[in-house]
């Protein structure tokens with residue numbers, strides 16, 4: 001098994017489970033972690049014995065989202081071009097590689113699933129969540145940016161609920177996420193892992209080539225409906241918001257405030 005610093009890669013039966021593994025920082029997605037996740041995804045896709053891929057998080061939370069402290073320390077002086085290239089590869093690109101994964105994918109979610117982690121989890125085909133799970137994308141309010149890089153929200157929530165959480169930055173609890181269809185299975189916290197593995201095992205029993213084709217057809221239908229063009233357009237718009245004076249004002253007021261709000265979002 002590969003020796004990653006911030007990702008745990010496990011083979012369980014016909015499933016590969018790729019977990020955010022930085023529980024002491026609420027699984028904040030650092031650039032190293034996302035690169036490791038990208039590598040783990042490619043490994044699982046390339047392994048013929050893997051029929052289903054689970055994306056999870058160790059500890060109390062799936063993930064609090066992108067590591068804003070690292071971003072402040074390492075990328076606050078980035079030019080527009082540097083930021084575009086970084087986010088195109090590690091944020092947008094990685095997410096779309098999960099979306100385009102030819103094997104079935106399941107997100108296993110407990111605790112916080114916020115902002116960057118919200119978009120990443122929602123790239124999976126199915127989602128199993130425990131009752132303590134909560135979801136949010138507070139980026140419009142906390143950072144003055146046009147949400148996160150992949151605007152998957154209306155696809156998984158419906159337009160009205162997407163506007164509701166994006167305009168207010170509020171939390172969506174597990175029950176509401178289940179009721180709107182974003183969460184496929186809602187279980188108690190002790191049942192999370194076994195329910196996800198049972199679902200993975202059930203799917204692993206289906207003919208893999210037919211599964212690959214049905215996923216491809218479903219995604220093609222979404223693309224014909226404009227999904228991919230819409231996501232690409234939003235990525236560019238998101239980059240524009242990084243270059244706005246509003247974003248600069250929020251940054252000037254202190255990224256620490258945004259980081260603090262993120263903390264509050266996770267702990268309150």
Ligand code: ZN
Pocket residue numbers: 087148149238242
């Ligand atoms: Zn961004």
